[in-house]
Amino acid sequence: MVYYRFAPILVLAFASTTSYSAASNFGGSQIQWGACDPSVVNDTSLACGFLEVPLDYQNPSVGNARLAIIKANATGERRGSLFFNPGGPGGTGIQEVNDNKELLLEVTGGVYDIVSWDPRGVGNRTSPGEIFCFDSLAEYSTFFNGTIELTGIEETGNFTDPADVKxxxxxxxxxxxxxxxxxxxxxxxxxxxxxxxxGTAAAVRDMVSIANVLDGPEAPINYMGTSYGTLIGSWFVNMFPERVGRVILDGVFDPIAFATQEPGNTFSSQRVFSDTVYKALITGCALTGPSGCAAASEGDGPLDIDAKFQALLQHAYDATKVNSSVPLTPGDIRLALWGEMYFSSDWSNFVNEEYPQMVQIVNGEVPANTSRAIRKRSTDLIRRMPLMKRSSESNDSPSYTTSAIYCADSVDPQGTTMEDVFEGIISASRNVSHMFGSLWPFPFYCSFWPVRSVERYQGPFNKKLANKILIASNLLDPITPLPAAESLAGLLGQDAVLVRQNGFGHTTVSAPSACMNEIFFAYMTNGTLPANGTVCEVDADFEVFTGVNTADILAHIPSTDI
Structure with a gap:
């Protein structure tokens, strides 16, 4: 699951109407392209539009959904469309194409129109739109007052204290x-x-509907998906193997695990490298030293810096035992650290700006009459929850879109209780991820969610594809680990090639790599694939900390447990 910062509202407006239609599976629907609202999409070269599709493809009589779509025109001779999903679930394709148009065009050779959309449940222009279960933040906060939903889980010592377990x-x-x-x-x-x-099956069928309109119902469908977008991709290539064009899946969700287990039961396998990514952060901090990392003192090694983070967690833990209304709980701090595991490009800012502020807040060093701005910034940092992150102008409560999609796609309830879920968290904290095993909230409550989607694809995942696809993964990804990519590549056999990037962070695009860009470019422009198992390096001039690059950190990560 990938973390993105999203605009609170997406509004599309039309300044012109260029109609483009083709035969489709839905009554000759067409897209009216027009200018995007400049308050949301600041690139005037982008076009926006809508497409109506069936709510239920097996029963069109129940009504229509409406998809909000964005398009960046090819810069070279157009060969068709490339569909893009940034992840989530709940990621807004409209905002991501606006923010990343140049990169998407560059790595795909500029020969495709880059097309994305806000899937069902995302934003306020696609319908059905964002999922809100509370009328306001105040109602949500009152409902969960005094629970771990608001404070996170309080524990120290990898859940070895019987009192914490109790x-x-x-x-x-x-x-x-x-x-x-x-x-x-x-x-x-x-x-x-x-x-x-x-849900994901609906997202796949919606993408096919858009492709039918733009390129025709027989044309190959080209797709790039990152994080959760790889689940859309693995479902797509197996639901429509005859339509597979050039497909890149980066940061893979294991489709077998997702199809056979409740999300709470996949937690441990998804976190197998998360503590190692944390060790990469503290290693980089130690290598750059106090001049480049405020958490480091002269002569500190990675374990010395880890000790400071552990002391911060312990101090916050002790404070919550005295006053449950402290500004930062240990659960908040773990959540803040977890957000940093996704992109190493933010690590220097985190340890030099945000970490010292958290220390001040936990130590009570910020006077009450001057701390508002600092506390708000820290609260914004720690509350950037990947599962409930967006609000709208009319509703400031958390969005449940991500949870709704996860749970709609989940296997049927299997009698799991919340005690079972908590026992799993305790086990994961002790045995898999000491730092992040106790993160809360996450979609562990699918066992208690009352709805499943009208369509879920649960396999097989080894269909014969019309064209070979490219699978990419970082060596150390905190949430979609390399074994998941290896599993999918193994299922697809000769129809997939796996490329690894010697880096850490979520998806290969979390760090620059000319090698990976060249592989993407060659595949998308002329179908050339590298040898299976090819390894790319992160660019040497990409410094995670001053004077410290990815290779430096990988060479010095301690093998000692944290």
């Missing part, structure tokens, strides 16, 4: 009831009747 398990019946009630609130919300029509 305290968490004591909340199990309360949290199960809460999440069961949330599910019912979502069903009663204005978008509740649409919950069964969102």
């Amino acid at each position: 305290a968490l398990l004591a909340q199990a019946p309360i949290m199960q009831t809460k999440y069961e009630e949330v599910g019912q609130k979502c069903l009663r919300s204005s978008g509740g009747k649409f919950l069964k029509y969102i």
Whole structure:
């Protein structure tokens, strides 16, 4: 699952109407292209439009969905469209194409129109739109007051303290009831009747509908997906193997695990490298020293810096035992650190700007009458939750879109209780990820979600494809680890080539690599694929910290457990 910062509202307006239609599976629908609203999309070369599609492709009589779409025109001789999904689930394709048009055109050779859309449940222009289960942030906060939903899970020492275990398990019946009630609130919300029509299978069929309009119903479909977008991709290539054109999947969700296990049960396997990525951060900090990292003192090694983070967590933990309303809980700090695991390009800013502020807040060194700005910034940092992140102008409560899509796609409930979920978290904290095993909230409550999508693809995932696809993965990805990419490549056999990048972070685009860009370019422009198992390096001139690059950090990561 990838973390992105999103605009709070997406509005499309039309200044001109260029119509482009072709035969489709839905009554000759067409897209009216027009100018995008400049308050949202600042690149005037981009075009925006809508397409109506069936809510339920097996039962069109239930009504239509409307997709908000964006397009960047090819800069060279056009060979068709390339569809892009940035992840999430819940990522806005419109904002991502606006922000990353040049990179997308560059790595694909400029010979495709780059097309993306806000999938069902995303934003306020696609319909069904963003999923809100509470009417306001105040209602949400009151509902979850005094629970781990707001504070995170409090534990130290990798959940070895029996008191921490007892305290968490004591909340199990309360949290199960809460999440069961949330599910019912979502069903009663204005978008509740649409919950069964969102999900990955719908996203795949919607993409095919857009492709049918733009390129024709027989044309190969070209696609690039990152993070959750790889689940859309793995479902697409197996649901429509005859339509597969050139497909890149970067940062792979394991489709077998997703099709056979509840999301809470895949937690451990997704975190296998997350602590190693954390060790990369503290290693880089130690290598650059105090001149480049405020968390380092002269002569510090990685374990010395880890000790400072552990002390910060312990101090925050102790403070919450005295006053449950402290500005930063240990759960908040872990969530902040987790956000940093995705992109190493932000590590220097984090350790030099945000980490010292967190230390000040936890130590009570910020006077009450002057701390508002610092505390707000830290709160914004720690509350950038990947599962409930967006609000709208009319509703400031958290969005449940990501959870709704995860749970709509999940296997049927299997009798899992919240105590079972908590036992899994305790085990993961002890045995898999000491730093991030106790992160909360995550979509562990799919066992209590009342809806599943009208269509879920659960395999097989080894169909014979019309064209070979390219799979990419970082060596150390905190959330979509390399074994998931290896699994998908193994399932597809001769129809997939796996390329690894010797880096850390979420997806290969988390760090620059001319090698990876050249592979993407060659594949997209002339179909050339490298040898299976090819390894790319991150560019040597990309400094994570002053004077420290990715290769330096990889060479010095300690093998000692943290």
